[in-house]
Amino acid sequence: MPITQLNIRAVRNLSDLSLAPSPSINIIHGANGSGKSSVLEAIHLLGLCRSFRTNKLNHLIQTGSQRCTVFAQLDAMGSGVSQPLGVERNLESDCRIRYAGNNIDITTLAELLPIQVINSETFMILEGSPAIRRQFLDWGSFHSNPEFIRLWRGFRRVLKQRNSLLKYGKIEQRIRVVWDQEFISYAEQLNTLRELYIEALKPEFDLILADLLEGISIDLSFSPGWDKKRGLDQVLDENFERDLRQGYTSAGPQRADLRLKVDGHTASERLSRGQKKVVVSALKLAQGVLFYKLNSRACIYLIDDLPSELDQHHSRLFCNYLEKTASQCFITCVDKDALTEYWSEPAGLRFFNIQDGCL
Numbered sequence: 001m002p003i004t005q006l007n008i009r010a011v012r013n014l015s016d017l018s019l020a021p022s023p024s025i026n027i028i029h030g031a032n033g034s035g036k037s038s039v040l041e042a043i044h045l046l047g048l049c050r051s052f053r054t055n056k057l058n059h060l061i062q063t064g065s066q067r068c069t070v071f072a073q074l075d076a077m078g079s080g081v082s083q084p085l086g087v088e089r090n091l092e093s094d095c096r097i098r099y100a101g102n103n104i105d106i107t108t109l110a111e112l113l114p115i116q117v118i119n120s121e122t123f124m125i126l127e128g129s130p131a132i133r134r135q136f137l138d139w140g141s142f143h144s145n146p147e148f149i150r151l152w153r154g155f156r157r158v159l160k161q162r163n164s165l166l167k168y169g170k171i172e173q174r175i176r177v178v179w180d181q182e183f184i185s186y187a188e189q190l191n192t193l194r195e196l197y198i199e200a201l202k203p204e205f206d207l208i209l210a211d212l213l214e215g216i217s218i219d220l221s222f223s224p225g226w227d228k229k230r231g232l233d234q235v236l237d238e239n240f241e242r243d244l245r246q247g248y249t250s251a252g253p254q255r256a257d258l259r260l261k262v263d264g265h266t267a268s269e270r271l272s273r274g275q276k277k278v279v280v281s282a283l284k285l286a287q288g289v290l291f292y293k294l295n296s297r298a299c300i301y302l303i304d305d306l307p308s309e310l311d312q313h314h315s316r317l318f319c320n321y322l323e324k325t326a327s328q329c330f331i332t333c334v335d336k337d338a339l340t341e342y343w344s345e346p347a348g349l350r351f352f353n354i355q356d357g358c359l
């Protein structure tokens with residue numbers, strides 16, 4: 001049972017809102033502008049210390065307030081004992097996170113509260129820039145291997161250094177060799193974790209997609225960001241003059257991507273808008289299923305306006321799978337009836353009607 005009690009203060013139009021969520025399915029319904037997405041945004045803040053809608057804190061924090069806070073009672077490890085978790089952000093951008101009486105950092109928080117968001121932007125995974133797909137990939141890699149964050153940070157640091165040397169325009173051979181060795185070492189380790197993750201995700205995705213999208217099979221694969229047939233050392237050497245002219249490193253894990261193909265063609269070019277949404281749903285569900293298998297605990301799904309994204313048939317299938325992931329879900333919709341009938345265990349449902357930021 002993850003979040004057992006939630007209190008939101010000064011997040012958008014939610015001045016002071018408390019709720020006791022169900023451990024399984026929570027449906028938050030109300031008119032447009034009532035504050036439904038803001039509840040999801042607040043839970044996202046609780047898990048990641050930031051919004052999924054904006055980087056600007058003055059939009060997230062209620063007008064007239066200096067700070068916003070989200071408190072929860074959380075049974076993160078499913079041990080049956082809830083601990084208090086609180087996240088506060090102020091207009092100066094400071095972030096304070098307290099868990100079980102101690103200050104914790106953002107990485108510990110992200111491990112504690114694994115959050116999956118599904119909203120209109122998530123549905124852009126297939127069409128959007130590679131950065132969105134890398135984010136998807138790295139969510140999974142982070143939660144499947146504790147080494148990932150150290151490698152990712154190390155790699156970002158070396159990449160930044162290498163790029164600033166390239167921008168400077170002159171690099172002594174001796175210095176370049178040292179940086180490239182470090183770059184390659186991080187790149188290869190990071191790449192291995194990403195590859196392993198996609199290998200593990202693939203069978204889950206295939207199974208779910210076969211149920212969700214009959215008759216269409218998608219080939220999911222991973223592209224590391226450089227030509228693997230040649231070693232990364234050779235690629236860096238060959239690209240060096242061009243990288244120097246451009247002032248950045250053109251090949252490496254910073255260019256990794258996911259490839260989705262239908263009958264050999266790029267899925268985003270072949271599938272209808274609706275089909276793409278179903279594929280994205282399958283990807284996100286597969287992540288939840290795999291997370292559960294690897295960690296023996298479930299993640300939290302925040303799903304914004306499901307009925308407006310999927311048709312009735314696919315909404316039903318999607319909800320059936322959500323139940324199977326054993327996750328705590330927060331789903332918003334305008335009309336509660338649109339989501340009432342899709343569940344095999346209606347007893348686990350809890351409805352929250354929100355009006356002008358109040359329940």
Ligand SMILES: Nc1ncnc2c1ncn2[C@@H]1O[C@H](COP(=O)(O)OP(=O)(O)O)[C@@H](O)[C@H]1O
Pocket residue numbers: 011012013014030031032033034035036037038039058059060061062063
């Ligand atoms: N910083 C803010 N301070 C106060 N109210 C805000 C702020 N930002 C947005 N709002 C208001 O919060 C309300 C809730 O928005 P939202 O959660 O997106 O609604 P819903 O998802 O129910 O359609 C909107 O009416 C919006 O005008």
Ligand SMILES: [Mg+2]
Pocket residue numbers: 036037038304305
């Ligand atoms: Mg909304």
